[in-house]
Structures are given as C-alpha cells and as structure tokens.
Amino acid sequence: MRGEEPKIGQYEPEGGTDVVRDEREIARQNEETWDSRAKTYDAFFRFTQRRLVSLLPLGDNPCLLDLGCGTGWTLRYAANRWQGEFYGVDISSKMIERAQAKSRSYGNLHFYKSRVEELPFDDDFFDVVISSYAFHHFSNPEKALREANRVLKPKGKLYILDMTANNAFTRLVDRFARKLEAAHVKSYSTKEFQALSERAGLRYITSKRIIPPIEVQIAERSNLNS
Ligand SMILES: C[S@@+](CC[C@H](N)C(=O)[O-])C[C@H]1O[C@@H](n2cnc3c(N)ncnc32)[C@H](O)[C@@H]1O
Numbered sequence: 356m357r358g359e360e361p362k363i364g365q366y367e368p369e370g371g372t373d374v375v376r377d378e379r380e381i382a383r384q385n386e387e388t389w390d391s392r393a394k395t396y397d398a399f400f401r402f403t404q405r406r407l408v409s410l411l412p413l414g415d416n417p418c419l420l421d422l423g424c425g426t427g428w429t430l431r432y433a434a435n436r437w438q439g440e441f442y443g444v445d446i447s448s449k450m451i452e453r454a455q456a457k458s459r460s461y462g463n464l465h466f467y468k469s470r471v472e473e474l475p476f477d478d479d480f481f482d483v484v485i486s487s488y489a490f491h492h493f494s495n496p497e498k499a500l501r502e503a504n505r506v507l508k509p510k511g512k513l514y515i516l517d518m519t520a521n522n523a524f525t526r527l528v529d530r531f532a533r534k535l536e537a538a539h540v541k542s543y544s545t546k547e548f549q550a551l552s553e554r555a556g557l558r559y560i561t562s563k564r565i566i567p568p569i570e571v572q573i574a575e576r577s578n579l580n581s
Pocket residue numbers: 382385386389390397398399422423424425426427428429444445446447450469470471472486487488489492493494
C-alpha cells in the first residue's frame with residue numbers, strides 16, 4: 356500500500372545520516388530537475404563510463420539494463436561493442452525522449468520511463484544491471500537494489516558507478532551537494548553500499564576504483580529472491 360511505503364529516513368547508514376526526506380517527494384524533485392535539464396544534459400566523465408563498460412561480463416547476446424539511464428550514452432557505447440538487448444529506465448520522461456531520439460538508428464535499444472524502485476520487467480530477465488552517476492539520486496536505494504536483484508538472472512551481476520563517500524572530504528562534498536540540489540539524496544561509502552546491497556538480497560562482491568573518488572560497486576544476484 357502506497358501510504359505504508361518505507362521512507363528514506365528509515366534507512367540509517369553507519370554513523371547516522373541527516374537524510375530524512377519523504378521518498379515520493381524526492382522522486383518528484385528528481386523528475387522535475389531532470390526534465391528541466393534533459394535538453395542540454397549529456398553524459399559527463401565519459402572515460403569513466405567507458406571503463407564501467409569495459410568491466411562488464413557481456414557474453415553472447417547479453418540483456419542489459421541501465422538504471423537512471425539519462426540520454427542513454429552508456430547504453431549506446433555498450434551496444435556499439437556487443438550484440439544484445441539494451442534497456443534503459445529513467446524517471447524523467449524528457450530524458451527518455453532524448454534517449455529514444457538519439458538511439459533511432461539502433462534496433463536493440465529500449466527505453467522506458469520508470470522509477471528504479473518499481474521496475475517494469477519480469478523476474479530473472481537481465482544478465483547485467485548497471486547504473487552511472489544516478490544511484491545517489493535514488494529516493495529509496497534499498498528498494499532499487501531489491502528490484503535489481505529481482506530482475507537479474509541467477510548469477511547476474513550489478514555494476515554501480517558513482518562517487519563513493521569513503522572519507523571526510525567526500526562526505527563533506529556530499530553534504531554540500533545535498534544542500535545545493537534537492538534531487539541529490541546521498542553518496543554512500545563502500546561499507547554503506549555493501550550493507551544496503553546485502554539487505555536488498557544481493558551478494559556484494561567488491562568495488563573497483565576508477566579514479567578517486569569514483570568507484571564501481573559490484574554485486575551479484577543471490578538465490579534468495581524475496
Ligand atoms: C546524473 S544523471 C545520470 C544519467 C546517466 N546515467 C549518465 O551517466 O549520464 C541521473 C539520472 O538519474 C535519473 N533518476 C533519478 N532518480 C531516479 C529514480 N528514482 N528512478 C529512475 N531514474 C532516476 C534522473 O532522471 C537522471 O536522468
């Protein structure tokens with residue numbers, strides 16, 4: 356029932372947090388923010404997204420999902436290298452429109468307007484789920500990870516590229532970002548991400564440093580899909 360949906364404030368990462376905002380309000384702010392930026396936005400730090408794609412275990416005809424795909428740059432980059440089916444979801448309909456417009460020449464890219472916390476896909480559908488620079492915007496990160504676990508095939512892998520708040524400086528940057536931008540929820544430390552992913556039923560594997568403080572957090576679907 357919607358009225359009983361958990362709030363982000365119920366999530367208490369190690370050391371406490373001042374994130375006590377309502378999940379639906381954060382989602383609304385993200386939709387508004389990214390709709391207004393969609394016209395001019397494109398992927399930034401592209402070398403980090405290229406590095407993310409280079410880490411992916413994309414075998415024969417992979418089925419891949421990008422959470423918070425924006426204009427779909429990472430998906431097109433991956434689709435230029437592998438044959439397969441590539442899906443992107445984003446809360447902003449304007450981002451999805453731009454992603455579709457930019458991907459017209461591809462027959463295997465599919466974009467849907469959706470919150471990552473309620474994915475419109477069947478269970479056991481994807482080989483790989485990725486996300487780049489979007490995780491710190493998610494209104495309920497645990498729910499998003501639970502959904503990723505649900506839609507991954509057994510042994511399917513999750514790769515999250517984002518700033519990791521592992522030290523005092525990055526935690527300070529995160530605090531400022533939250534004050535400056537309503538759509539910014541929180542950047543997580545590696546420990547927090549591990550705890551979140553395990554609570555969501557995933558098996559945490561490791562993190563790979565791309566360039567400090569940008570890391571890729573890697574987890575695997577567990578068999579305990581609840
Ligand atoms: C910084 S942009 C990153 C876009 C793209 N992944 C990239 O690397 O360029 C963050 C994106 O996350 C999306 N987003 C934020 N919260 C979301 C949610 N709860 N569900 C789906 N998408 C969300 C935003 O609409 C935005 O397009």
